[in-house]
Amino acid sequence: MDIVGNGFLARNLRPLADRHPGTVALAAGVSWASGTSDADFAREAALLKEAAEGCLATGRRLLFFSTAATGMYGRAVGPGREDAPITPCTPYGAHKLALEEQLRASGADHLILRLGHLVGPDQPDHQLLPSLVRQLRGGAVRIHRGAARDLIDVRDVITVIDRLLALDLRAETVNVASGVAVPVEDIVDHLGQALGLTARREYQEAGGQHTISIDKLRALVPEVGGMGFGPGYYRRILDDFTGAARV
Template sequence: MDIVGNGFLARNLRALSSRHPDTVVLAAGVSWAQGTARADFDREERLLGEVVADCRASGRRLLFFSSASTGVYGKVRGPGREDGPVTPCTPYGAHKIALEERLRASGADHLILRLGHLVGRDQPPHQLLPLLVRQMRAGSVRVHRGAVRDLVHVDDVVEIIDRLLGQGLRAETVNVASGEAVPVEHIVDHLEARLGLSVRREYQDVDAHHIISTEKLRALVPEVTRMGFGPAYFRRVLDSFVDHQLATAPTGVPAPEET
């Protein structure tokens, strides 16, 4: 595969670079769900147009990463499904859905994956877990009461992508997530215990609860069963993240005590 981009997901996908030569992966663009900069959205839209044109000319399939975030599924009643209507409730969600529609209308072979909240080594500092850890180490953390995140480890996502591409899927949209809506408060609880911290919490009320349907994913990739997706999965994902944080703490700076 050819990978367009050099960010967090793109770097992890390099393990598949010798596979799926019929596919171009667009792993670049806006990666911050709180982002609202029109210039960033326009830049991703132009890049998509360029890659779509190349794929049409070469007859290759385009793998496009969309979002299963609150911005996309936050107003859906019940689990967010790929085949149901969505009403984006953030500029980021509206942007991603608009790009999906443009890709479907382009005539290019494609596969759209709506991703949950990816977690892994060396994440960008603006993403949820690095941001939470920085806030917690500073002594306080801002928690949106009612907010949830579907956490999925990037290693599992890479394996799922490999299996989906191997099936030769075309013109499909698939949620890639664990299917568990984890309250952000529970994420903070687990990080606090693992890092040995006691932090002050500043609460803000939001109405942002949503669940991502994984029915289609499980039918296409039954191997996700052995990945342990379920109520306890997020703890394993967080443990992996914290273990890497502790192992890479700067020399001479004591790592936080574990409990």
């Protein structure tokens, strides 16, 4: 597999570099759901166009990473499903959905994965958990009231990607998440307890909560049944994350 990019996800994909030779993984582009610009979006659209054209010319499959986060499914009625109509509720969600449509129209073989919130060592500072830890250490945490996030261990994500690619899926879209929406307040509680930190909480009225359907993922990759997904799954991955953060 050829991996385009050198960020958090791209680094975690490297163990698969010698597998799936007919696939190009586009692990580059916009990974920040807030604070992005039209220029950032345009650069990612151009990168996707170039990658899709290259795959079309060489007969390879393009693996594209979209989002299953609030920006995509925040207005969904019930769990967010891959086959349901979507009305994105943030510019980032609208951008990712537009890129999915761009890829489908390109004619290139492809697999689109809508990811939950990945958790693992050496995440970029702007992502959810590093940001919360930094705020806890600074003495004040901003919480969107009522917000919840689906957390998934990046190691489990890589296992799932390996299994999905082995199925030789084409023109499919699959949610890759734990299927559990964890209140951000519970995430902050666990981080604070694990790190021995307390902080003032500043609430904002901009929260979003949704559940991501993983019915399709479970049908395609039965191994996810052994990954521990469920209400307590997030505690294990937060313990792993805070253990690395203390080092």
